[in-house]
Amino acid sequence: MEISQYYANLYHKDRERLNVLPPSIEPLASGHIIDQIEMVKKILESGYAYESQGSVYFDIEKYAREKHYGVLSGRKVEDMIAETRELEGQEEKRFPADFALWKKAKPEHILRWKSDWSDGFPGWHLECSVMGAKYLGLPFDIHGGGMDLIFPHHESEIAQSVAAYDKNPVTVWMHNNMITLNGQKMGKSLGNAINPEDFFAGNHKLLEQPYGPMTIRFFMLQAHYRSTLDFSNEALQAAEKGLKRLFQGIHTLARLSPSESSSIDANGLKQKCYAAMDDDFNTPILISHLFDGLKMINLVNDGKENASKEALEMLENIYHQFVFEILGLKEDEKGGKDELVDGLMGSILKIRQNARANKDWATADMIRDELTRLNITVKDTKDGAEWRREE
DSSP: OBHHHHHHTOOHHHHHHTTOOOOSOOOOGGGGHHHHHHHHHHHHHHTSEEEETTEEEEOHHHHHHHSOTTTTTOOOHHHHHHHOOOOTTGGGOSSTTOOEEEEEOOTTOSOOBOOSSOSEEEOTTHHHHHHHHHHHOSSEEEEEEEGGGIIIIIHHHHHHHHHHHSSOSEEEEEEEOBEEETTEEOOGGGTOOOOHHHHHHTOSTTOSSOOOHHHHHHHHHTSOTTSOEEEOHHHHHHHHHHHHHHHHHHHHHHHOOOBSSOOSOHHHHHHHHHHHHHTTSOHHHHHHHHHHHHHHHHHHHTTSSOOBHHHHHHHHHHHIIIIIIISOOOOOOOOHHHHHHHHHHHHHHHHHHHHHHTTOHHHHHHHHHHHHHTTEEEEEETTEEEEEEOO
16 A cells, blocks of 8 residues: 555545645546546647547557657556556557557446547546646646556656647656555555554554554654555554654753853754755654754753754744644644643653752652652653653
């Protein structure tokens, strides 16, 4: 299953919970039949299509002689004959790899519209080209999709758009890789397909616990969009802890007081974050830089580094822009009681941290023991103390 298909299957409420922005328009192919018929006519007029027994096919051989078929996928026309499947209607084609722009419908076929060639329906590739050109213009900036759509779908989109409009339809193609679960392809037939509600409720047999929407989003962002994304409980739990650390750091940043001078390089962090996004939307590298920034924040909080007002403002802008606006992360909604607990725990851990810094081991151990008695586990890390409530 591709990441793009996974998102396409989300219910509207799940998409909202995952903070996925809604599209400005969601056109239907069935609402653009006339537009598709008009595009077929344009391709026929350009000489790159032909009618055969009520169907219309794109002439791959002629297009390849005069244009460049395979510009996206790198496929060669001479290699496509051996790869062409034996499909119904092959005898109607001049060349086995020719694809349908319009198909004559059989009597039992439910979908059918009237055209100059037959009562039929548009080919698979046509709707995307038509609606993209209509709503986004030509060329439009970005076309996404799963890697399995590069050929033949997107390659054919390019060819038919060039044939109809004499221009490439898209400036940048972005293709997502696949989602797997514990190393296996995710699918219903394998019994390992998990939908968003399963993740949020934790009610799937392969899940050890529920995972919040932002944990799922943060986990996805930790892999580059062109890399395989493998779900596992261990990886999701690590993402959950990492996300908590990120927001704890942002809260710590908000409490810092400025110094007269600054010993941290906030501008350097900013440049690294921009460079990561400029590098083909490299969100894993961006996230690693944001965690490096947390070390800066903790050092200032511990009094080991200084930060001027300008430096703190820059850090706040960096985390607001990249965490909230670009990565689209947000804190899961909490009640006032949870916010109070988080605030109190932050204060307690800071007292314990100061005791450890002053080598007051008795006080530090007493705080840890009292928290343990309340089923709260404290873990000391190089970036500061973390806590969690045991069930």
